[in-house]
Amino acid sequence: MKNRKNIIIILITLLIGGFIGWLVKPSGDTAESSEHDHAAMEEDQIWTCSMHPQIRQQEPGDCPICGMDLIPLSEDNATGDPEVYRMSENALKLANVRTMIVGSGDAQKEVRLNGKVVVDERNAYTQATHIPGRIEQLRVNFTGESVSRGQTLATIYSPELVTAQEELLQAQEIKEGQPELFEAAKQKLRNWKIGENQIQQILNNNQAIQRFPITADVSGIVTEKIADQGDYLEQGMPVYEISNLEEVWVVFDLYESELGWIEEGSTVEYTIRSLPGETFTGEISFIDPLLNSNTRVAMARVEVENENGRLKPGMFASGVVENQVGQESSEEIVVPKSAVLWTGERSLVYIKSELEDGAGFKLREVTLGPSLGDSYVIENGLQVGDEIVVNGTFTVDAAVQLAGKPSMMNPDINQEVLNETFTLPEDARSKAAAVVENYLQLKDALVNDDFDSAKESASSLGRKLANIDPNTFSEEARATMEQFKTQLQNRHKAVAAAGDISAMRSNFDEYSEVMINFASTFQPLDQKLFVQHCPMADNDNGANWLSLSGEIRNPYYGEAMLTCGEVLKEIN
Template identity: 30%
Template sequence: MAKKIAAGITLLGIVILAWYLISQRIAISWIDTQTTTPTATQTPIPGTKTSSLFEIGKAGKEQIWICPMHPEIMQNHPGTCPICGMDLVQSKNPAAHNHDHGVHIDTASIQKLGVRLESVKKTPLSQEIRTYGNVIVDGDTLYNVHTKVDGWIKKLNINSVGQQIRKGQIIYEIYSPDLIAQQKEYLRFVVRRDQTLKTIGDISPLVENPYVMDLLQELSRERTKFLHKDIGIESVQQMEDSKQAIEVVKILAGQAGVVTQINAREGNFVTPSATLFTLADVSKVWVDITLYPDQAGRVQNGDAVTIKTPDGQEIKTKLDFVNPLAENNKINARVTLNNTHLRLRPGSFVDVTIHAQPHEALVLPRSSVIHTGQGDLVILSRGEGHFLPVNIETGIESGDWIEVVDGLLEGAEVAVNGQFLLDAASSLQDAAQRMQESHKHQ
């Protein structure tokens, strides 16, 4: 029994010695009208004395203002609580507040520790959802090429997917008995026109004859029918000049684009119902974004999106569409991008960041928050070297910032670095003080 008592006394002596050493290194300077003798670790400053809030309360010589809801918030001048915002009230019995919850560090020690402060501020914040997307062609720009007549493809100028096609370019040549018959009918009409015009011209001026005008308009309509079959005006003029039907007719592309699908080859018999080729305009593309169920619940149309291209550039846009249907437990969302410079190639993958649930929030640097098993805390600066550990409730994280849901108000200053040393010193100081008080009551 005597050995246990001796061991306890020895342990208590070690703790008291540690507390003495800490109190010599860590203190706060409070303005006073009297000049005190400087300690060995502090530069003498005229008109100041070095003491902690515990010593102030114990001496009863200084007035203390405290928070009614958070008694650990104490200072020697009026103000508001940085936790709840209530006005601090002046204590009628300063000596009663003899428990110091924080840690006090002189200016020299703060500089040695490299403590840097950051204020709680209000700023727009959103939850960042990181995923990937697949660049695909814009479905609204797809153009299917059909033949206008039955026939056989004699020559094909489209050879591979990805080939760039210009508007008016010859894409294939076709032999069509129906088209030859239409040409012969048109040539017979041209011959009758010429004969009629010659006969009427010998009788009266052509410009004054309504029959001539109707004849010319009908001829124009017949010529337009060939143009609607994607036959070029050069082929029509060749047929009119030679007065012979063209057996193998050249067909032109009605729209420019990149070939995405080929369904016909040379020698194939084709009909108007069959799609020969599919073209797409890649100057505008879609990015098909993959979302998982837990992500899709936080995303909605109009959310800001950042897309990182393969060459490292970032594109800012907004979400166009979120598919209400899932496929293989995945939900697809989509954005539309201008791809005039062809930086995005359909079929490639890109990194996507969706900025979901944007709102105004109080934020702190992520490095200022200490995550513990009992929750999150920060080291609150009370000014003049006084630091206090405060529990807070955090929300979403975005980049280098973290949301403060509860525990701090806007404008409160916290330690961004060195907070682990401050927290350890505060815990040791608080434990030593409680042991010292317990020893006095025995």
């Protein structure tokens, strides 16, 4: 009986377990389908590097060139517009691309100035002695003391003045017979600023005054004590500097680049470092007409009432002048500087458009207006509502370049013909071919990190350029060759003058751009040429070069990043 119960319990347990297993187990077809889909996804998914798109791997990992994390590569870049480059949402996040909607508003240029409080030069006075002699006593002994007009500042002993007084007393005795001599003796004292009361005192006492006072000609603050007790001074030598500080100047340094934004009459808001929490407003009353040739600075002056004496010469000041850009009440388009790619000839931005499974980016040329510090006014090329890239602009441009679409360095790369081509006579063709061959030797020397060979190739290239005579070209090709020769020689100077391989590489990019167009226009070689690109050269702006081989050998980094780059196109 007991065994029968055990058997029944075991059977029931097996049935329940089988039922549960049937519930949770997926069908064979589903498992097979899932496995197939997963395998297909793993097989189809390609991983690449945002900085080195030539890297292709079947699985995620690190870039073998720069070590960055690989990102999924979207093979489908069809957007309907051949100039639009598509990026997936995942790629946008990994590249940290940010955009903004262009709007309009009042554009203001804010100029920040630094300066200090100084004495109003019109109220500064040099107190001099009118009498030659030795200073017997100084009544004002320190800088900063307040003095009033007529106050005795010092006493002076003057042998010349004592002699002149004695001459006056002698002339008084014979003034009845020689009144002219008596008047001349008095005038001599007047020339030393001796007043009529003092002259009368001398005559009444019939005795020369030994020590005369030096009195203040103006009221103010002693800003400098020049003479000391016991000094012997000639007539007109300074004793004190006295300034009236009821009016002072706040003088700001105005750099050369800021002169166009500030003019006399501009309003400036400023603060004084010693008076925190207070803001002052003034008007620039004067700007130096001359620029300091050493510091490249002019002075802008604000006149300030200072009756309470709170502003003291030497205090530091910081000011702001705001300028309206454009016409009053006009609305300008302003974009961050990070959105603009500047090539020296063109200013470019990337416009974003929404696609079904990502975003499209297209290059657009714009015309820049004034610089507003961290932003630009856009005069032409953008409209309100356009969405532009403001962060990750260079990353987008590098990807666009390698996709063979219009980019910063190659705005016309999608055109069927980059330049008009010419068929050259054999002699002219051989000289053009020698220039390209010498350029390739220079490129190979940079690839091999061989500066000495690079210098030698650069020198030889200069000679080959000089041998080209545009007059031997056909009439149609002559003007084009003259332009190319001038451009190549101008860029050759910087390459040939380089003192090390880094300086030579930094000038090789512009040289290469002209050489690529030169080779495309005249096609002097029988071999195929490859236009190759490194996105990390030129501080991540990217740079191109020519090569006889499709294999990447990077002249901008040499052994450090030998295989960094991508083939952009071929010149047949």
